[in-house]
Amino acid sequence: MTDLGKGHPDGGGQDPYSEGRSMPFFPGPPGGPPLAAPTAAPPVPPAPGLAFGGTASATDPPGLINIEDEVVEKIAVLAALEVAGVAGLGGRRADGAGPAGAARPDRPGVRVLLRDDEVTLDLLVAVEYGSVIMEVARNVRANVTRVAGLMLGRRVAAVNVTVEDVRLPGA
Template identity: 40%
Template sequence: MAQASTTDKTTSDTVPAARSAGVPARLADEQSQGKTTIASGVVQKIAGMAAREVSGVHAMGGGVSRAFGAIRERIPGAGTVSTSGVSVEVGEKQAAIDLDVVVEYGAGIVDLARAVRRNVITAVERMTGLEVIEVNIAVNDIHLPDDNGDGDEAAQSRVE
């Protein structure tokens, strides 16, 4: 009976080893010709673009980061901020991603988060070869439809 448990233990130990042995070949480009490293800024940009592609995502980032982003876009040569609301941890073979999202009013937040998560994981894994172990999404705000046009006309007619 001791041998049976030893055999079971050996079998169970080899199964994860077989799985993990196949995974690094898919995730890392470790050939005899050199090594590829991917900067965290690259993963941030990919994740940010993938999140914005999902219908129902209005903007990325919290109120403060969006305000700094608006100021930064006005500075010549600063370019656009594509990493606002995105933070990542990148290892040699895995990445973890945190997103701050502003959603459009009326969008189902649970379904939207699921779609964003799926799109980000697909894009990052396809483009970088890194395994995305988690995508945490924080919904910080809801964008309401603009009624400024009607409100301004009504205010002007009352004042005149």
């Protein structure tokens, strides 16, 4: 008999977090101790600007929560770059303004459309040569939908992926 069952409550092996590995993004194993309820913060006066959307519940303090489009764009870019086979984001404008192929170093290949409690994202991606393009595009759509929905706390209505380039890996 080996010592694999020692050190983990379910006996299925060692605890994966006991050897210096990082905790998952959303910690809290099922059946574990309940998380402490957050304490109420003092009310903050409303900030000028547009809110991300949504309606306040009776327990929310007054004020607006603003999420800039650039933040949503960055989330989409990082989520797309996590997918195997993505060489980078597109270089031409995702919003159709300007000449085709115009570089957008400030916002590479992403457009955000906010409506009510929903967000729609348009992405231009470059795929690594040798990858199955449709598979990479589906994986980009799935990962961006999942990550944006979790991080923004909003419904992702659509993620439109346009593959505009094929590049050599590492280029």
